[in-house]
Amino acid sequence: MICLDKVSYQIETSAGAVQVLRDIDLELPDGSISAIVGPNGSGKSTLARLVSGLLRPTSGSVRLLPNGDNQTVTNVRPGLDVGLVFQNPDNQLVATTVEDDIAFGLENLELPHAEMVRRVGDVLHLLGLEQFRDYPPHRLSGGQKQKVAIAGVLAMKPSFLILDEATSLLDPTNRREVMQTVLRLNSELGIGIVIVTHLLDEVLVASRVGVLANGALAAWDSPRAVFSDPAVVELGGLVLPLSARASFLMRERWTDFPLCLTPEEFARATCQLN
């Protein structure tokens, strides 16, 4: 479990100190899927970097607790415990072949050669990228590049994967492909997932959603609870899905009409009325 305790982060600018995040308390259980939403500038990416250990909090702590064990507490080791995948794959691919790119992080760990080869082979297989092993990454599609970026992170064997708007530059087909891959990593390997996103369908796969507004956590709840609260929706820079707005409209006549978040849910609920 990753445990954030009263995490604050501030940066110094020419105009003085700016508080980016303040007093964030979060618990991310192993193997869970969480989403982080919030308006542009609310501190989502900063939070992602704090959770992954790339940034250190100004005050408070980010710690790693083995599940069911409150004794062994360690700090998150950057790049090892929590892998971070960014928005633009072109900014995170460094090598001339897919294989070398994936091996880059491992080389920095000074792992034995055989172990590196084994791990690279494993993640290529896991993500279905074997046929691209010797490919130059820049020749791949956006979705494939993003999978290579994920592969490079996975090779480090993290227990959590954070996607910082990792699909927002992809077309729908590529986006689905990347999301399916991520969900599979969660269900098959038990890797915990944190999705920083503006996209509704990515919020809906999470069991818990953190809503950031002005550097503070405005809500930490299920997607349904978040969308039930108009104040939180507004604070989080979210827009209610059409199906939810339609549900509220139905409630004007059927007061116990459920809050539906997808068209399919809405259709089912409607048909149960008839």
Add this chain to the structure above:
Amino acid sequence: MSIELNNVDYIYDSGEPFEYFALRGISLHIDDGAFVGVVGRTGSGKSTLVEHLNGLLFSTRGDVVVDSDIVRNERAVLARIRRRVGIVFQYPEDQFFAETIFEEVAFGCRNYGFSKEQVEESVHKAMSTVGLDPERFLPLSPFQLSGGEQRRVAIASVIAMGQKYIVLDEPTAGLDSGSKLAVLTELESLRQTANVTVILVSHNMDEVAEFCKEVVVLDEGTVTFQGSTDAFFRDAELVDRTGLELPESYRLARALKECGSTLAVNEGSTDRMLDSLRLCVSDLGGA
């Protein structure tokens, strides 16, 4: 006045062994004051197409006509065309260079010889259009903003030049839902009040359904559909074949039909759908 493409081909590495048709036989007509969506999967030629509209690329064959100018590699022609067609690229914030947001947004206006007062006015107006308070943001450095705020500054820097045609390549990728809606709503009001033509390249079908009256669908460098956005999304099979998704209102109408609901809702924009649902609900209530 309009933008017209007549049988345009664009071939990368033409004549070389690896020549590649990025665009093939594209014919298009975009009317003044239209709000047109350009959609299609990655690699379908969307960005190549829009780069033809202000002479960043020149067609291998066929003509691109902006108003009455044929786009060609001549200084005077290009100057005229670029004065009329502005493009907001993908990741526009990668091109920031100025020390303050004011300087960033004013840069294009100054290049076009705006007076000091005109620059001031255009910059302030453009910032308000993208929903950033000019007083607060103009003195800041563009590099200290969040990603979404940077995107809006980049859009403002093009809008400020006051061109007739504004082309935006994925302008809302990475914006929060509220800002997305705000930016597009402002573009729509710019279209209505200043008769600006908006050409929107997007992967987000909900925003295309909401804002674009017409849509151009590209697949492997050819136009597979051009016409009313509604007609396109009603053809679910074509939408799927071109690698796209149905917008939520069309999915909703379809899901209701499939489960045999008596509620018949209108697809299209959010308001259109909700209005029709409201009518259905009150009819049912009266029965």
